[in-house]
Amino acid sequence: MGFLDIENLRKEFGDTVAVDGISLSVEEGEFVTVVGPSGCGKTTTLLNIAGLQLPTAGSIQLRGRDLTSLPAYERDIGVVFQDYALFPHKTVAENIAFGLKMRGADEAEREAKVEEMLSIIDLEGYEDVYPHECSGGEQQRVAVARALAFDPDLVLMDEPLSNLDKKLRGTMRTELKRIQRETGITTIYVTHNQTEALSMGDRIAVLNDGRIEQFDDPKAAYEQPTSPFVANFLGTSSRIDGELRLEPEPKVRMGNASVAVEERPGFDDGDRVAVFVRTELASLHVSRPSEENAFSGTIRDIDYQGSEAVYFVSVPEFDAPLQVSDRVSGATLDPGNEVWVSVDPSDVIYTSVEGSTDGARREQLAVEGQ
Numbered sequence: 001m002g003f004l005d006i007e008n009l010r011k012e013f014g015d016t017v018a019v020d021g022i023s024l025s026v027e028e029g030e031f032v033t034v035v036g037p038s039g040c041g042k043t044t045t046l047l048n049i050a051g052l053q054l055p056t057a058g059s060i061q062l063r064g065r066d067l068t069s070l071p072a073y074e075r076d077i078g079v080v081f082q083d084y085a086l087f088p089h090k091t092v093a094e095n096i097a098f099g100l101k102m103r104g105a106d107e108a109e110r111e112a113k114v115e116e117m118l119s120i121i122d123l124e125g126y127e128d129v130y131p132h133e134c135s136g137g138e139q140q141r142v143a144v145a146r147a148l149a150f151d152p153d154l155v156l157m158d159e160p161l162s163n164l165d166k167k168l169r170g171t172m173r174t175e176l177k178r179i180q181r182e183t184g185i186t187t188i189y190v191t192h193n194q195t196e197a198l199s200m201g202d203r204i205a206v207l208n209d210g211r212i213e214q215f216d217d218p219k220a221a222y223e224q225p226t227s228p229f230v231a232n233f234l235g236t237s238s239r240i241d242g243e244l245r246l247e248p249e250p251k252v253r254m255g256n257a258s259v260a261v262e263e264r265p266g267f268d269d270g271d272r273v274a275v276f277v278r279t280e281l282a283s284l285h286v287s288r289p290s291e292e293n294a295f296s297g298t299i300r301d302i303d304y305q306g307s308e309a310v311y312f313v314s315v316p317e318f319d320a321p322l323q324v325s326d327r328v329s330g331a332t333l334d335p336g337n338e339v340w341v342s343v344d345p346s347d348v349i350y351t352s353v354e355g356s357t358d359g360a361r362r363e364q365l366a367v368e369g370q
């Protein structure tokens with residue numbers, strides 16, 4: 001049994017199934033990120049753990065205690081929402097001390113805790129300041145302090161950084177991780193930002209359509225996704241479907257072309273697989289490279305992104321153009337130029353085509369009338 005055990009959590013709203021049987025076991029002190037597209041059930045899952053909604057079915061246990069039907073105030077869970085929701089007419093100190101006051105802590109204890117929290121969030125001296133006098137990032141840190149101040153067993157955060165600009169987001173991401181390390185509080189952190197999920201999580205849960213597609217350490221989820229959905233959701237890549245051949249060397253055949261891959265456990269000769277070439281793992285060359293997986297093609301489009309550019313290269317053997325990101329170097333490349341794309345066999349990701357809940361796959365099956 002874990003520290004937090006969620007079993008078969010289900011939440012329906014009329015005909016809508018928002019959470020469709022989620023099971024998740026979280027260790028004490030762990031930082032779990034939950035990621036998935038809009039509407040996949042992330043917020044609903046958090047609200048049910050927090051007790052702000054009651055599940056249709058399933059159970060939630062924390063430290064071996066069944067919380068499933070306890071009201072929110074009887075669960076020791078701190079929550080940080082996207083819009084911070086600080087009390088506007090309370091000072092920073094009163095906001096932070098709120099949970100402690102509700103739980104009957106005396107003034108001396110509250111003052112000591114506020115001081116400790118202000119030091120952790122690096123806002124010493126802000127006791128008497130009101131939320132509207134704080135910047136977005138400062139309000140965000142106060143919201144985190146408020147959620148942590150009463151020493152909860154668990155903290156839930158729902159996209160707490162999405163209102164901040166890109167630079168502040170980056171800083172706050174590091175700050176939040178530091179605060180979590182210092183306090184050691186078990187945290188579940190919802191985001192739809194893949195970078196955030198990959199960089200912050202000890203483990204990452206990828207949700208799709210109310211279900212968990214993969215719950216793994218970030219590196220495994222990124223490098224060895226177990227479904228096309230996960231491969232597609234984490235990072236940018238080009239997808240090509242084909243058939244796995246293990247002899248004489250492992251490769252995936254698609255029509256006349258093939259891509260050399262590494263052998264992976266759980267796959268057999270002849271399996272239909274979805275191959276993913278990660279944009280950042282493919283390389284662009286102006287002349288034929290010596291690599292095994294090298295394909296010649298034509299640049300169709302260039303997406304300039306500051307320090308990098310993404311090239312869309314159509315390769316005759318493949319139906320979909322390959323996307324390659326590359327530093328904008330001395331060589332000037334334009335649409336229409338002939339180039340080569342290479343990818344190391346160990347960097348080629350593949351997952352089973354079958355058994356996935358990928359939306360694209362379902363559409364494909366519907367088209368095929370299966």
Ligand SMILES: Nc1ncnc2c1ncn2[C@@H]1O[C@H](COP(=O)(O)OP(=O)(O)OP(=O)(O)O)[C@@H](O)[C@H]1O
Pocket residue numbers: 013016017018036037038039040041042043044045192
């Ligand atoms: N109170 C509600 N009443 C009816 N339907 C709801 C309610 N709350 C959520 N839903 C539906 O449940 C599904 C999951 O919603 P949820 O808010 O959990 O998604 P999410 O993953 O948090 O999305 P986002 O990234 O956009 O915040 C959606 O289809 C949503 O429309």
Ligand SMILES: [Mg+2]
Pocket residue numbers: 042043044
């Ligand atoms: Mg949400």
